[in-house]
Amino acid sequence: MPRPYVLLSVAQSIDGYIDDTTPERLVLSSSEDLDRVEEVRASADAILIGATTLRRDNPRLLIKSPHRLERRTANGLPPQLLRVIVTRSGDISPGLRIWRADGEKVVYSPDSAAEKLRAALGGLAVVVPLGAEVDFGKLLDDLGARAISRLMVEGGEQIHTEFLRANLADELHVTIGGFFVADTAAPRFVTPTVPLPQSSTRRMHLAEVSQAGQTAVLRYLIR
Numbered sequence: 001m002p003r004p005y006v007l008l009s010v011a012q013s014i015d016g017y018i019d020d021t022t023p024e025r026l027v028l029s030s031s032e033d034l035d036r037v038e039e040v041r042a043s044a045d046a047i048l049i050g051a052t053t054l055r056r057d058n059p060r061l062l063i064k065s066p067h068r069l070e071r072r073t074a075n076g077l078p079p080q081l082l083r084v085i086v087t088r089s090g091d092i093s094p095g096l097r098i099w100r101a102d103g104e105k106v107v108y109s110p111d112s113a114a115e116k117l118r119a120a121l122g123g124l125a126v127v128v129p130l131g132a133e134v135d136f137g138k139l140l141d142d143l144g145a146r147a148i149s150r151l152m153v154e155g156g157e158q159i160h161t162e163f164l165r166a167n168l169a170d171e172l173h174v175t176i177g178g179f180f181v182a183d184t185a186a187p188r189f190v191t192p193t194v195p196l197p198q199s200s201t202r203r204m205h206l207a208e209v210s211q212a213g214q215t216a217v218l219r220y221l222i223r
Contacts, residue, residue: 001144004045004151007171008160009037011215012189017181018156025057028177030213040173042068044081044152046143050159051087060101061154078103082148085125086134086159090116099124106146108139136166161190164222167197172204172220175212198222 011028012018019026029037041047047061061083063069069079080103085092090113098105105125109117114129121127130138143151153163163169174189190196198204208219 001141001147002149003140003144004148005171006140006151006153006163006169007040007044007173008153008163008169009040009173009175010155010160010189011175011177013177013179013181015180015182016188017183017186018189019056020181020186021183026181028215029175030177030215032213033175033215033217036212036217037175038063038065038068041081041152042072044150045077045148046082046084046150047152047154048084048086048159049154050156051085051089051092052158053154053156054085054092054096054098056156058097060097062101062103081152082106082146084108084143084151086139087113087117088134089113090120092117092120094121094124108134108142110134136162136168140168157187157189157191161194161196164190164196164198165194170221170223172218172222174218174220176216176218178214 010018013028018028042063061081063080072079083098083103083105085105085107087107087109090109092107107117107121107125107127108130109127110133111129111131114127117127128142153159204220204222206218207221210217
């Protein structure tokens, strides 16, 4: 089976941070951009985040718009996307909101964490071990075998970095909020110390620039 088309989606400050270091979640997007993001979500088959983002933000990753849910159903798709979580440690609580949300979930982990996850989550998700470390190529192969043709990736830092480092992303959406975080301890869009192939010598193609409320949206084609 072919691997899914991979779209990375991120909201960041002007200086490249995706959160700050306070306990509260930092809202980087405008309401108009959040609606745009849900429209993009509604066109995907699955949505992926890392366990750090899952623990910090406790999202449900739902499509809320009734007309988007109806459109998906009319097109023969499940109303909600497949929720995909990647963890290295296996430290995921069964009390998080995502497990109570409608739709199927799958968790990818190293072999060493799989039994721990199955014991903790029970039947809340399918747990798929991917070797000594999480192999993102194998992850995409497994999603392709599950008939996932379009995957939306919403982070965080380590997840975006890994997809870009391994050259596994096809498209990138960057929302830029009109402020600075200016805290070197805060998480960034990508890990600054990891070399990436998308460098000044291998530039991405800027396909679209748009405005959503008080945020700018850049759409790049990577491949």
